Amino acid sequence: MSMQSTYQGPAFDPTVDELETLKQLEMGDHPTVREAIKEHMSARLLAAGFIATGPEGVLVVTPAGRQLIRRQEP
Incomplete structure (x- = not known):
């Protein structure tokens, strides 16, 4: 019997x-x-995929970053 498990990395807990x-x-x-x-600016946001480098070298929020904001709002 084979048990498959999917690695679940640590949850990203953003700072204020x-x-x-x-x-x-x-x-x-x-x-x-x-x-x-x-x-x-925190490099963790870029490494975790919550921000990305957009056109002309500016930083932009990714869809995952927007979802993180919504999840944290009361």
Whole structure:
């Protein structure tokens, strides 16, 4: 008998600052990668796929990032 299990990585638990960053990006603030580095923006958002580099090198919220914002709102 074969038991298959699917690896479930640790849940992404965003910090308050990361949620604020996602909300700012969703409202139209689109910093470049260089500006994000200067502001010490969390690289975890990019690594987790919640933000991406869009046209002209600006950061944008992905659909997964929007879903994370909605899930965190009371």
